[in-house]
Amino acid sequence: MRQKRGGRAAGVTMEDVARVAGVSAMTVSRVLRQPTLVNADLKARVEAAIRETGYIYNLVASSLASQRSGIIALILPTVASSIFTDSVKGVSDVARTHAVQMIMAETNYSPAEEEKVIEALLRRRPDGFVIVGVSHTRATRALLEKSGVPVVETWDSTPTPIDSLVGLSxxxxxxxxxxxxxxxxxxxxxxxxxxxxxxxxxxxxxxxxxxxxxxxxxxxxxxxxxxxxxxxxxxxxxxxxxxxxxxxxxxxxxxxxxxxxxxxxxxxxxxxxxxxxxxxxxxxxxxxxxxxxxxxxxxIPRYEMGQKAAEMLLGRIAGTAAQGGTCEMGYRxxxxxxxxxxxxxxxxxx
Amino acid sequence: MRQKRGGRAAGVTMEDVARVAGVSAMTVSRVLRQPTLVNADLKARVEAAIRETGYIYNLVASSLASQRSGIIALILPTVASSIFTDSVKGVSDVARTHAVQMIMAETNYSPAEEEKVIEALLRRRPDGFVIVGVSHTRATRALLEKSGVPVVETWDSTPTPIDSLVGLSxxxxxxxxxxxxxxxxxxxxxxxxxxxxxxxxxxxxxxxxxxxxxxxxxxxxxxxxxxxxxxxxxxxxxxxxxxxxxxxxxxxxxxxxxxxxxxxxxxxxxxxxxxxxxxxxxxxxxxxxxxxxxxxxxxIPRYEMGQKAAEMLLGRIAGTAAQGGTCEMGYRxxxxxxxxxxxxxxxxxx
DNA sequence: TTTTTAATTGTTAGCGCTATCATTTGTTAG
DNA sequence: CTAACAAATGATAGCGCTAACAATTAAAAA
Known part of the structure; x- marks a missing residue:
C-alpha cells in the first residue's frame, strides 16, 4: 500500500508489478489480456510478480482505457419471481463462460421505471443489454438507439425490435x-x-x-x-x-x-x-x-431464452452478429x- | 459524436457539456454531484446543456477518479433458487435508495468457486460485499481482508466474522x-x-x-x-x-x-x-x-436479512459503522x- | 552479407472524470 | 475604506489502465 495524493491509500498497480518483474506496464497488461503475444519466460516472471505483490487487476481503469466494460445489463420486471430466475441463470451462465459480468435491474413492470433504470445502467457503459419485454417508452428506445449499445429483447415478440430479438409469442x-x-x-x-x-x-x-x-x-x-x-x-x-x-x-x-x-x-x-x-x-x-x-x-424454454439472448448479445458485441437478428422460441x-x-x-x- | 484517436467514436463528455454551458468541466461535475455548491443560474444553464447534448454521465471514469465504484457485490450460492430471491430483493431495494448498484455472483455452494468469484468481482473495485455464508477458504478471507473492502456476511452465524455479520443460527x-x-x-x-x-x-x-x-x-x-x-x-x-x-x-x-x-x-x-x-x-x-x-x-426473515445486511454494509462504506458489527436475526x-x-x-x- | 519480415517489448498519449488547490468575487467586520 | 473571510468557480494533475505506434531483436529471404 502506498500513500498518494493527499493521503489516499492505493493498492498494488500494474506499474508495481512491472517494476518487480523488471518489465514495462504494457507487458504486464499483455500477459493478462493477450498472453500469446508474450515470451514464455517473461510471462512466467510477470506471473510470479503478480503473485508476489498480490496484484488485483483493475477493471475500472481497464474499462475506461479500452472503452469496454465487460458488463452486460439485464433488465427484468422483477428479480423476486420464480418466473424469471431460470432466464437469469441462462444469461448468467453464458456471461460467465465469456468472462463477462452481468448486472441486473428491475422495472416493477413499469415502462417509466424501466426508462430510469436503463439510464442509470447506461452510466456504467455496459457493452450490451438484455431486456425482458418489447414495450418501452419512446424515450427509452431513443436512449438505447442513440447510445449505440447492442440490445436483445426477449420474452415477447414484435416485428420491430430495437436491435435483436429472442421472441416468444x-x-x-x-x-x-x-x-x-x-x-x-x-x-x-x-x-x-x-x-x-x-x-x-x-x-x-x-x-x-x-x-x-x-x-x-x-x-x-x-x-x-x-x-x-x-x-x-x-x-x-x-x-x-x-x-x-x-x-x-x-x-x-x-x-x-x-x-x-x-x-x-x-x-x-x-x-x-x-x-x-x-x-x-x-x-x-x-x-x-x-x-x-x-x-x-x-x-416455455425460460433458461434457453436467457441463454440464447446472451449468446446473441455477445455476438452483437463481438461484431459477429448483425443487427436485427431474430429468433423465435417455441412453447409446449x-x-x-x-x-x-x-x-x-x-x-x-x- | 467526435472522432478521436484512430477513429474511435466517442460520446458526449462532460467537457462538451461544459463548453455548451460556458463553464468549466469541474462545474458540470459539481452540478451532478454536489449541486448545493453551485449557483442556481449556472446550475440551470448546465442542466439545460446536459439535456441539449444528451449527455450521459460516465460512472466508469468517475469510479476511477474518485476511487469509489458505487457498486456493492452480492455473493450467493445460487441465483436460481426461491430461497434467496427475497434476500436479493432486500439488498437491491436498499442499494437503490442509496444510488448504489448491485452486482451478483453465484458460488454453487462451493468455497473454491466462491474464491474465484470474489477475486473476479474485486477487479471491479466494489465498495463492499454482502456474502451469504460464513464458510470461506483461507485465501478468500485473506483476499478480502487485504483488500480492505467492507464485508457483511449473512445467513449463518459465527463469532469471527471477516468484518460484520447479519447472523442467523x-x-x-x-x-x-x-x-x-x-x-x-x-x-x-x-x-x-x-x-x-x-x-x-x-x-x-x-x-x-x-x-x-x-x-x-x-x-x-x-x-x-x-x-x-x-x-x-x-x-x-x-x-x-x-x-x-x-x-x-x-x-x-x-x-x-x-x-x-x-x-x-x-x-x-x-x-x-x-x-x-x-x-x-x-x-x-x-x-x-x-x-x-x-x-x-x-x-426466517429473508427480506429483512438482505435489507439489514445492505444497510450495515452502507454504514461501513460511509464510515459511520465500525468493523465487527453484528446483528442476530430471529426465526419463527x-x-x-x-x-x-x-x-x-x-x-x-x- | 544485406535486406526484408516477423516477433517481441517499450514509449507516449490519452480514456473522462475528480481531488486539491488557486483564484476570483462578494460580504462582513474593524 | 480596507482587512479578513466566505462563497463560487476554475486550473492542474492525476486515477490505472490500453490503443497506437515506435523501437529493438531475431529469423528468414535474397
Missing part, C-alpha cells in the same frame, strides 16, 4: 392452451390476469380471447388477480370464481403461480380439481408437475391432471 | 423445530439433508441431532436428498422414506422446497399427511402456507397442518 401460446382446453371439452373457461398493464400479460389475455372467439364460445370472461402475482392472489381470485354462477368449468391463469394458488384454494374449499373445475397455468415452472393434481401449463402445451388429462399429453409448437 | 432454528415436533408427540423423526457439504445445511442437521439427543429419542436418522435442492429431490427422498420400516412418523427437511416435494409425493403415494406421516420444512417460503395441508416451517416456528397443528401455532425466538 405469448398470444400464440395462450391461444394454443385455450384451444387445448376447448378440445378437452371445457366450455366455460375463465381467464385470470393481473391489473398491471403489462404487454406480455395483455397478449396472453388476447390469446385467450382469440381462442374463445374462434371456438364460438360466446363472450370471454376475464378476472384480474390484482397487482401482485402470488399464490395469495390466486387464492383470492379462486374464491371469486367459486362464487360465480353458473360456475366456470375451467380456469386459465396468466402464470403458474396464480394457477397453483387457485388450484390449492379450490381444494381447500372442497372444490375438486379437475372434477368440479379444471385449472391451467402458464410458464412450465418446476413445481407445476409436482402438485396433486399436476398442473397443466404452457411450458402440457396437459396434465388438473385439466383431466391423466396421461401426459404434450403438443409441441414452433 | 441455523443450528438453533432447526433444533427449535425438532423440539417442537417432539412436543407435538412425534418420536421417529427423520431429517432430510443434502449431499452438498454446505455449512448452513450442516448446522441445520446438527440442530436436528441435538434436538433428538436432548429428547432422548435414540439415534438420529438422516437421509440425503442428493446434490440439488428441488421438489424432484424431495419426491425421490419421500419414496425412500416410505419404504423404511418401521416408518418414521415425521420428516423434517433442510428447506421448504424439499419438504414440499416430499409432502406432495407422499400424497401421491397414498400416504396421508399428517395422519400417516408429518412433514416440516425450513425457510418460510411463500407457497408453504398455501399447500394442502399447509406446511409447517421455520420462518410455524406449526401448521402438515404436522397436525391445525391452528396456527407460532413460537417466536430471538
Amino acid at each position: 405469448n398470444f400464440d401460446a395462450m391461444k394454443a392452451m385455450t384451444e387445448a382446453l376447448v378440445a378437452q371439452g371445457f366450455r366455460r373457461i375463465v381467464f385470470v390476469g393481473t391489473a398491471t398493464p403489462d404487454r406480455r400479460a395483455q397478449m396472453r389475455a388476447k390469446g385467450y380471447e382469440a381462442g374463445i372467439a374462434e371456438a364460438g364460445l360466446g363472450a370471454p370472461l376475464i378476472l384480474n388477480a390484482g397487482d401482485l402475482t402470488s399464490m395469495e392472489s390466486g387464492r383470492i381470485v379462486a374464491e371469486r370464481i367459486a362464487a360465480l354462477r353458473p360456475r366456470p368449468d375451467a380456469v386459465l391463469c396468466l402464470n403458474d403461480v396464480l394457477a397453483a394458488g387457485a388450484l390449492l384454494a379450490f381444494q381447500r374449499m372442497g372444490i375438486a380439481v379437475p372434477a368440479d373445475i379444471a385449472v391451467a397455468g402458464f410458464g412450465g415452472l418446476d413445481f407445476s408437475s409436482h402438485l396433486n393434481p399436476s398442473l397443466s401449463t404452457v411450458d 402445451i402440457m396437459l396434465r391432471e388438473s385439466t383431466g388429462g391423466s396421461r401426459p399429453t404434450e403438443a409441441k409448437a414452433s | 441455523n443450528f438453533d432454528a432447526m433444533k427449535a423445530m425438532t423440539e417442537a415436533l417432539v412436543a407435538q408427540g412425534f418420536r421417529r423423526i427423520v431429517f432430510v439433508g443434502t449431499a452438498t457439504p454446505d455449512r448452513r445445511a450442516q448446522m441445520r442437521a446438527k440442530g436436528y441431532e441435538a434436538g433428538i439427543a436432548e429428547a432422548g429419542l435414540g439415534a438420529p436418522l438422516i437421509l440425503n436428498a442428493g446434490d440439488l435442492t428441488s421438489m424432484e429431490s424431495g419426491r425421490i427422498v419421500a419414496e425412500r422414506i416410505a419404504a423404511l420400516r418401521p416408518r418414521p412418523d415425521a420428516v423434517l427437511c433442510l428447506n421448504d422446497v424439499l419438504a414440499a416435494g416430499a409432502l406432495l409425493a407422499f400424497q401421491r403415494m397414498g400416504i396421508a399427511v399428517p395422519a400417516d406421516i408429518a412433514v416440516a420444512g425450513f425457510g418460510g417460503l411463500d407457497f408453504s402456507s398455501h399447500l394442502n395441508p399447509s406446511l409447517s416451517t421455520v420462518d 416456528i410455524m406449526l401448521r397442518e402438515s404436522t397436525g397443528g391445525s391452528r396456527p401455532t407460532e413460537a417466536k425466538a430471538s
Whole structure:
C-alpha cells in the first residue's frame, strides 16, 4: 500500500508489478489480456510478480482505457419471481463462460421505471443489454438507439425490435392452451390476469380471447388477480370464481403461480380439481408437475431464452452478429391432471 | 459524436457539456454531484446543456477518479433458487435508495468457486460485499481482508466474522423445530439433508441431532436428498422414506422446497399427511402456507436479512459503522397442518 | 552479407472524470 | 475604506489502465 495524493491509500498497480518483474506496464497488461503475444519466460516472471505483490487487476481503469466494460445489463420486471430466475441463470451462465459480468435491474413492470433504470445502467457503459419485454417508452428506445449499445429483447415478440430479438409469442401460446382446453371439452373457461398493464400479460389475455372467439364460445370472461402475482392472489381470485354462477368449468391463469394458488384454494374449499373445475397455468415452472393434481401449463424454454439472448448479445458485441437478428422460441402445451388429462399429453409448437 | 484517436467514436463528455454551458468541466461535475455548491443560474444553464447534448454521465471514469465504484457485490450460492430471491430483493431495494448498484455472483455452494468469484468481482473495485455464508477458504478471507473492502456476511452465524455479520443460527432454528415436533408427540423423526457439504445445511442437521439427543429419542436418522435442492429431490427422498420400516412418523427437511416435494409425493403415494406421516420444512417460503395441508416451517426473515445486511454494509462504506458489527436475526416456528397443528401455532425466538 | 519480415517489448498519449488547490468575487467586520 | 473571510468557480494533475505506434531483436529471404 502506498500513500498518494493527499493521503489516499492505493493498492498494488500494474506499474508495481512491472517494476518487480523488471518489465514495462504494457507487458504486464499483455500477459493478462493477450498472453500469446508474450515470451514464455517473461510471462512466467510477470506471473510470479503478480503473485508476489498480490496484484488485483483493475477493471475500472481497464474499462475506461479500452472503452469496454465487460458488463452486460439485464433488465427484468422483477428479480423476486420464480418466473424469471431460470432466464437469469441462462444469461448468467453464458456471461460467465465469456468472462463477462452481468448486472441486473428491475422495472416493477413499469415502462417509466424501466426508462430510469436503463439510464442509470447506461452510466456504467455496459457493452450490451438484455431486456425482458418489447414495450418501452419512446424515450427509452431513443436512449438505447442513440447510445449505440447492442440490445436483445426477449420474452415477447414484435416485428420491430430495437436491435435483436429472442421472441416468444405469448398470444400464440395462450391461444394454443385455450384451444387445448376447448378440445378437452371445457366450455366455460375463465381467464385470470393481473391489473398491471403489462404487454406480455395483455397478449396472453388476447390469446385467450382469440381462442374463445374462434371456438364460438360466446363472450370471454376475464378476472384480474390484482397487482401482485402470488399464490395469495390466486387464492383470492379462486374464491371469486367459486362464487360465480353458473360456475366456470375451467380456469386459465396468466402464470403458474396464480394457477397453483387457485388450484390449492379450490381444494381447500372442497372444490375438486379437475372434477368440479379444471385449472391451467402458464410458464412450465418446476413445481407445476409436482402438485396433486399436476398442473397443466404452457411450458416455455425460460433458461434457453436467457441463454440464447446472451449468446446473441455477445455476438452483437463481438461484431459477429448483425443487427436485427431474430429468433423465435417455441412453447409446449402440457396437459396434465388438473385439466383431466391423466396421461401426459404434450403438443409441441414452433 | 467526435472522432478521436484512430477513429474511435466517442460520446458526449462532460467537457462538451461544459463548453455548451460556458463553464468549466469541474462545474458540470459539481452540478451532478454536489449541486448545493453551485449557483442556481449556472446550475440551470448546465442542466439545460446536459439535456441539449444528451449527455450521459460516465460512472466508469468517475469510479476511477474518485476511487469509489458505487457498486456493492452480492455473493450467493445460487441465483436460481426461491430461497434467496427475497434476500436479493432486500439488498437491491436498499442499494437503490442509496444510488448504489448491485452486482451478483453465484458460488454453487462451493468455497473454491466462491474464491474465484470474489477475486473476479474485486477487479471491479466494489465498495463492499454482502456474502451469504460464513464458510470461506483461507485465501478468500485473506483476499478480502487485504483488500480492505467492507464485508457483511449473512445467513449463518459465527463469532469471527471477516468484518460484520447479519447472523442467523441455523443450528438453533432447526433444533427449535425438532423440539417442537417432539412436543407435538412425534418420536421417529427423520431429517432430510443434502449431499452438498454446505455449512448452513450442516448446522441445520446438527440442530436436528441435538434436538433428538436432548429428547432422548435414540439415534438420529438422516437421509440425503442428493446434490440439488428441488421438489424432484424431495419426491425421490419421500419414496425412500416410505419404504423404511418401521416408518418414521415425521420428516423434517433442510428447506421448504424439499419438504414440499416430499409432502406432495407422499400424497401421491397414498400416504396421508399428517395422519400417516408429518412433514416440516425450513425457510418460510411463500407457497408453504398455501399447500394442502399447509406446511409447517421455520420462518426466517429473508427480506429483512438482505435489507439489514445492505444497510450495515452502507454504514461501513460511509464510515459511520465500525468493523465487527453484528446483528442476530430471529426465526419463527410455524406449526401448521402438515404436522397436525391445525391452528396456527407460532413460537417466536430471538 | 544485406535486406526484408516477423516477433517481441517499450514509449507516449490519452480514456473522462475528480481531488486539491488557486483564484476570483462578494460580504462582513474593524 | 480596507482587512479578513466566505462563497463560487476554475486550473492542474492525476486515477490505472490500453490503443497506437515506435523501437529493438531475431529469423528468414535474397
